[in-house]
Amino acid sequence: MNQTSDLLTLRSVSKSYGTVPVLHGVDLSIRDGEFLTVLGPSGSGKTTVLRLIGGLEPLTAGEIRLDGQDISGMPINRRPFNTVFQDYALFPHLTVAGNVGYGLSVRHVPRKEIARRVAQALELVQLGRFAGRFPAQLSGGQRQRVALARALICQPRLVLLDEPLAALDLELRRQMQEFLKSIQREVKTTFLFVTHDQEEAIGMADRICVMQAGHIRQLGSPHELYYRPNCEFVARFFGENNLVAGSLGETRGEFRAIETALGRLVCSVAGQPHLKAAATGARGFATFRPEALRLAGDGDAENRLSGAVADVAFAGSSTVVTITAGGDAAQRLRLRFPSRVEGSALRAGETVALSFAPHEGHLVLA
Amino acid sequence: MSSSGLARPAAIRWSPLVTVLAFALPVMFVLAPLAIFLVYSFFSVDQGQIVYAPTLANYVRFFTDPVFLPVFWRTIVLCLSVAAISILLAYPAAYFLTTLRGRWRYALLMLLMVPLLMSYVIKIYAIRSILGLNGFLNKALVGLGILSEPSTLFVFNMNAILLTLTLLLIPFAILPIFLALERIPQVLLRASDDLGASSLQTFLRITLPLSLPGVASAASFVFVLAIGDFLTPQMVGGISGFTFGRILYSQFGTAYNWPFGAALSVALAVVVIVAILLGERFGRNRGASL
Numbered sequence: 001m002n003q004t005s006d007l008l009t010l011r012s013v014s015k016s017y018g019t020v021p022v023l024h025g026v027d028l029s030i031r032d033g034e035f036l037t038v039l040g041p042s043g044s045g046k047t048t049v050l051r052l053i054g055g056l057e058p059l060t061a062g063e064i065r066l067d068g069q070d071i072s073g074m075p076i077n078r079r080p081f082n083t084v085f086q087d088y089a090l091f092p093h094l095t096v097a098g099n100v101g102y103g104l105s106v107r108h109v110p111r112k113e114i115a116r117r118v119a120q121a122l123e124l125v126q127l128g129r130f131a132g133r134f135p136a137q138l139s140g141g142q143r144q145r146v147a148l149a150r151a152l153i154c155q156p157r158l159v160l161l162d163e164p165l166a167a168l169d170l171e172l173r174r175q176m177q178e179f180l181k182s183i184q185r186e187v188k189t190t191f192l193f194v195t196h197d198q199e200e201a202i203g204m205a206d207r208i209c210v211m212q213a214g215h216i217r218q219l220g221s222p223h224e225l226y227y228r229p230n231c232e233f234v235a236r237f238f239g240e241n242n243l244v245a246g247s248l249g250e251t252r253g254e255f256r257a258i259e260t261a262l263g264r265l266v267c268s269v270a271g272q273p274h275l276k277a278a279a280t281g282a283r284g285f286a287t288f289r290p291e292a293l294r295l296a297g298d299g300d301a302e303n304r305l306s307g308a309v310a311d312v313a314f315a316g317s318s319t320v321v322t323i324t325a326g327g328d329a330a331q332r333l334r335l336r337f338p339s340r341v342e343g344s345a346l347r348a349g350e351t352v353a354l355s356f357a358p359h360e361g362h363l364v365l366a
Numbered sequence: 367m368s369s370s371g372l373a374r375p376a377a378i379r380w381s382p383l384v385t386v387l388a389f390a391l392p393v394m395f396v397l398a399p400l401a402i403f404l405v406y407s408f409f410s411v412d413q414g415q416i417v418y419a420p421t422l423a424n425y426v427r428f429f430t431d432p433v434f435l436p437v438f439w440r441t442i443v444l445c446l447s448v449a450a451i452s453i454l455l456a457y458p459a460a461y462f463l464t465t466l467r468g469r470w471r472y473a474l475l476m477l478l479m480v481p482l483l484m485s486y487v488i489k490i491y492a493i494r495s496i497l498g499l500n501g502f503l504n505k506a507l508v509g510l511g512i513l514s515e516p517s518t519l520f521v522f523n524m525n526a527i528l529l530t531l532t533l534l535l536i537p538f539a540i541l542p543i544f545l546a547l548e549r550i551p552q553v554l555l556r557a558s559d560d561l562g563a564s565s566l567q568t569f570l571r572i573t574l575p576l577s578l579p580g581v582a583s584a585a586s587f588v589f590v591l592a593i594g595d596f597l598t599p600q601m602v603g604g605i606s607g608f609t610f611g612r613i614l615y616s617q618f619g620t621a622y623n624w625p626f627g628a629a630l631s632v633a634l635a636v637v638v639i640v641a642i643l644l645g646e647r648f649g650r651n652r653g654a655s656l
Contacts, residue, residue: 054560055560056556056560076556076559076560077559077560077561077562077563077564078562081560082560082561083556083557083560085553085556085557087553089551089553089554089556089557090557091554091557091558091572092554092576093575093576102558102561102563102571103561103562106558106561106562106563106564106567106571107562150561154561154562
């Protein structure tokens with residue numbers, strides 16, 4: 001799969017509603033064939049990005065290029081993109097087949113070919129038997145798949161998905177996530193998926209673009225975002241995390257120290273020159289995942305932390321221990337380890353020594 | 367029911383009465399009069415006195431007398447025309463309303479509904495003076511050079527009834543069409559655009575079919591109101607503009623033949639009920655609302 005060429009490029013795209021800015025000069029490149037998820041809390045501008053690309057709304061400034069050509073002014077019905085809307089937006093007076101074939105029929109594709117391609121598309125989303133039904137006779141998951149088939153049948157360059165799973169219950173949502181991902185692999189079409197659910201994003205995306213307050217905070221693979229967040233927002237927003245505030249200390253090779261209220265912590269700065277270059281004394285955070293934290297052994301010289309167990313929560317496959325560190329009730333650390341049948345030896349109120357390996361720690365600037 | 371406050375026991379005590387009223391009012395004021403009419407239609411009149419002996423004579427007369435059936439059909443055609451013209455005029459107006467934003471939409475809608483607040487008779491007088499020999503319509507047509515002299519084409523004939531009823535009833539057509547158009551989710555139109563449809567295609571394939579229930583309701587409203595009207599034909603119809611409503615009126619008034627009038631009413635009621643049922647049948651969205 002060739003993922004190096006850019007399909008669509010946003011250059012300093014801004015959008016304001018009246019005098020209220022919602023996007024501040026966003027730059028984003030979407031690669032051909034990838035599953036890109038735009039993730040952010042509500043009000044972050046993620047849906048606006050999708051609407052601008054889809055042509056549902058005009059840009060305030062900047063440009064959108066498709067294969068290097070500016071398409072900012074191209075009307076919605078001429079753009080080779082199709083959208084799966086949040087509440088599906090199926091046409092209630094048309095059957096499933098009528099809905100799916102709509103995009104072909106408005107382009108005056110011959111009737112026989114429409115029938116053939118509709119059958120194909122319905123087969124793809126496993127709804128072959130439902131061609132004659134009306135949308136009101138379908139379940140939420142089925143409507144969702146009709147909407148997907150309707151978008152895919154036009155063979156768009158890019159499929160835009162606007163929180164399409166938000167209306168489904170948890171179990172169905174999981175199924176649909178897998179289903180979407182497998183369809184995307186099968187048709188090899190570029191998917192731009194907007195969601196506020198980071199679990200959904202981790203599970204499906206090739207790359208994730210995290211947005212907040214009209215800015216893109218970080219763009220990278222789920223793995224990069226999880227282990228190498230580039231700012232406090234991403235570190236806190238993306239998955240459960242431990243953050244300890246402090247000021248940056250000396251750099252030694254691929255590691256840098258940070259002086260915190262809990263003592264001196266050493267974290268990896270490999271491949272992140274801006275962290276190596278940051279001034280000594282600059283405010284920042286040490287971040288490390290709950291599963292990186294463990295009970296300290298005698299051999300652990302670095303990154304030793306001590307605290308009191310506040311809570312032990314059994315969560316099925318793993319157990320999460322909440323620890324109050326450094327006598328500060330606000331400084332909480334979470335420790336996650338695989339559950340064992342004999343249960344956790346830790347009890348609330350107990351004092352424990354903890355540690356994490358320097359290469360599993362990471363720094364972000366405040 | 368858990369007791370949520372003190373109001374509830376009182377409400378329970380009143381509820382049988384409310385239920386009885388809810389059924390009694392339509393029975394007393396709608397069904398009972400209709401039933402009385404139906405019964406009267408089987409009586410007859412002899413020298414100004416009603417003979418309370420059942421007979422089919424009224425219906426035989428209605429179907430065999432050469433006067434009544436032609437007027438009956440002509441009136442139905444007239445009212446269908448009124449409904450059709452009203453819809454042709456009301457649809458663009460309603461569509462235009464839905465393209466307006468926020469308060470303008472409702473301000474203009476209110477403005478279009480204002481004529482409903484005015485007295486029916488005054489409106490007919492006003493329209494008659496517009497259509498008359500020295501009326502605005504003739505003056506405008508002569509002024510524009512379309513007519514060389516004022517025409518009597520627009521008043522005291524069937525045309526006058528058609529035009530007047532259309533003008534009077536158009537608000538009843540605009541409202542249901544507007545409501546149907548307004549209920550179409552905007553996202554469906556965006557989805558149509560997104561799938562490559564031109565704005566004309568979106569209108570013809572999405573907006574129009576989804577608004578047809580409103581059109582059906584509008585047509586049945588206007589038709590039913592038009593066919594029951596006797597005042598308008600009386601005032602602007604002259605001698606040639608003779609409608610079924612006027613015959614009915616004369617049976618109860620001048621002719622003082624209530625049983626025959628009742629039989630004609632039953633015939634009219636059948637048409638009205640059919641129109642309402644058709645409007646209801648097509649006014650529903652194939653059970654396919656999202």
